[in-house]
Amino acid sequence: MRLAINGWFWHSPATGSGQTVRYLVPALAEEDGRLEIVLIVPGGEGRPPEDLPAGVRWVPAAVRPGALGKLWFEQVSFPRLCRRLGADVAHVPYFASPLDPSVPTVVTIHDLIPMVLPAYRGGPLVRLYTALVAAAAGRARLILADSEASRRDILARLRVTADQVRVVYLAPGLQYRPVADAEGLAGVRRKYRLPEDFALWLSGFDVRKNAAAVLHAYTWVSEVFQGELPLVMAGALPARDTPFFPDPRRMAAELGIEQAVHFPGRIDEADKPALYSAARLFVYPSRYEGFGLPILEAMACGTPVVTSTAASLPELAGAAAFQIDPDDSRQLAAAIVALGVQDDLRQQLREKGLQQAARFTWQKTAAETLAAYRAALDWVNSAVR
Numbered sequence: 001m002r003l004a005i006n007g008w009f010w011h012s013p014a015t016g017s018g019q020t021v022r023y024l025v026p027a028l029a030e031e032d033g034r035l036e037i038v039l040i041v042p043g044g045e046g047r048p049p050e051d052l053p054a055g056v057r058w059v060p061a062a063v064r065p066g067a068l069g070k071l072w073f074e075q076v077s078f079p080r081l082c083r084r085l086g087a088d089v090a091h092v093p094y095f096a097s098p099l100d101p102s103v104p105t106v107v108t109i110h111d112l113i114p115m116v117l118p119a120y121r122g123g124p125l126v127r128l129y130t131a132l133v134a135a136a137a138g139r140a141r142l143i144l145a146d147s148e149a150s151r152r153d154i155l156a157r158l159r160v161t162a163d164q165v166r167v168v169y170l171a172p173g174l175q176y177r178p179v180a181d182a183e184g185l186a187g188v189r190r191k192y193r194l195p196e197d198f199a200l201w202l203s204g205f206d207v208r209k210n211a212a213a214v215l216h217a218y219t220w221v222s223e224v225f226q227g228e229l230p231l232v233m234a235g236a237l238p239a240r241d242t243p244f245f246p247d248p249r250r251m252a253a254e255l256g257i258e259q260a261v262h263f264p265g266r267i268d269e270a271d272k273p274a275l276y277s278a279a280r281l282f283v284y285p286s287r288y289e290g291f292g293l294p295i296l297e298a299m300a301c302g303t304p305v306v307t308s309t310a311a312s313l314p315e316l317a318g319a320a321a322f323q324i325d326p327d328d329s330r331q332l333a334a335a336i337v338a339l340g341v342q343d344d345l346r347q348q349l350r351e352k353g354l355q356q357a358a359r360f361t362w363q364k365t366a367a368e369t370l371a372a373y374r375a376a377l378d379w380v381n382s383a384v385r
Contacts, residue, residue: 003028003373004087004103006078007041008070009094013269016110016293017094023173024093027366029053035370040081042073059085071129075099075136089373092140099136104376106369107140108168111290112153119207119244134158141376144168144369146291147312168368170291171360175270178302178354179277188274192264194232199336200279200303201233202267202294208287210308210326211248215255217333221340222260229280229340236266276301281339281346284308287326292316296360299353304346306335316360320352 005025012018029037030053038057048058061077063069074096082090083102090105092098097107113120114130121127137143137158143165145151151165179185189196199221203209211233218231233248241247252261267275276282282298285308292313295305305321307313314323322335339346 001034001088001373001377002036002038002086004038004040004078004082004085004090006074006090006092006094006096007039008073008096010039010041011043016291019173019293020093020108020110020170023171023362024366024369025056026053027362028370029056031363031366032370038085038087040078042069067125067129075132079103089377091369091373095137096133097136097140099132099139101139104141105139106142106144106372106376107137108144108146109137109150109154109290110146111150111288112157113208113288113290115157116153117208117288140164142166142372144372146170147315149312149315150290166368166372168365168372169360170293171362171365172293172297172300172357174362176273176276176297176300176357179274184274185278188271188278191271192234192267192275194262194264194278195230197228197280198230198232198262198278199340200275200282200298201231201235201284202272202275202282203235203284203286205235205238205245205248207244207246210285210287212246212251213285213326213329213332214283215248215251215257215261216329217336218252218257218260219255220330220333221336222257224337225340227260229336230260230262231283232262232264232279234264234267234275237263272297273301276303279303281306281336283332283336284313285324285326285332286310286313289313295321296357300357302350302354304339304349305353306332306339316356318352318356320349320356322349 007021009017010021013022038059040059042063043060063073075098079098079102087103090103093108095109097105138160145154145165145167148167151167154165201214205211238245238247241250252258276298281304283306284295288311295307295316298305307317307321308326309323310326317323324331324335
């Protein structure tokens with residue numbers, strides 16, 4: 001089987017779609033050595049990266065600048081190259097499959113945020129793009145959802161049939177494991193000027209990530225710990241303070257807890273396992289996630305997790321994390337305090353979290369994704385017969 005993969009996000013490893021394609025390609029190559037993988041990427045004459053798995057063909061495609069260039073790549077360049085390269089199956093690992101696919105196509109839809117959350121619908125051009133890719137999804141042979149929650153949204157909001165949508169869970173990268181090296185942990189603390197002991201938030205600051213709930217919870221947490229368990233809110237801070245990107249520094253100051261909150265900014269990908277491992281606990285009370293990879297990353301590093309009951313997060317957390325209503329800051333504070341003071345509880349959740357994270361592997365994801373490719377191809381072959 002010759003497989004063509006849309007590699008638009010290959011050069012964006014900090015994004016969820018970038019992580020998906022970066023983890024999936026080597027996992028597929030390892031799962032089936034006979035699979036011919038062609039990775040079609042934007043970038044003209046760019047050279048293949050050194051970490052490209054052996055046997056994966058790198059095909060750069062010239063791209064026009066701006067949003068129209070991305071649209072042209074997705075809807076014109078990618079399907080044309082799929083046909084020209086003789087692909088049997090194509091995979092678009094994000095919500096942007098071709099409206100007129102040239103070969104049987106599988107699309108991964110991580111979430112339907114622009115359709116589910118009004119604040120994310122954007123202006124007329126964004127809504128037009130969302131309508132286009134929503135219509136195109138119906139032309140894909142199979143849709144892969146990251147979770148049962150995403151599958152429910154897809155079936156409710158897109159014109160697709162139930163047998164067209166499969167759940168294939170993602171997984172944390174192999175680099176996410178407990179870091180016990182004292183020097184490495186100390187190095188990360190120095191690099192980002194972190195306190196010795198802290199609760200960790202590692203996320204974006206758009207409104208669905210629910211930073212306000214954590215900060216309100218910390219008005220109670222900080223009273224209990226009196227500065228002994230500060231909150232580290234890591235991630236690129238908003239350039240402007242808006243309703244969509246509320247500035248957590250302003251919120252912390254208004255709540256009178258600015259001394260209890262540290263803002264180290266963007267974290268290098270290579271430092272994240274040590275950052276998770278250095279934290280006493282990880283807080284992730286998002287209001288909506290198609291998957292929610294950070295809670296599995298934290299668990300894989302042995303860090304106890306406090307998350308929310310929203311969307312896909314209960315599927316990932318299972319019985320291995322505190323699950324709190326995202327609107328209940330008092331309960332969120334109670335969970336943080338409990339993990340902050342009860343060593344035995346923290347150890348229990350650490351062990352449960354390691355076991356839970358181990359259930360999600362890229363080998364399993366690759367095997368189930370390969371099965372989807374074969375099903376898409378079998379359907380075409382049976383239709384021809």
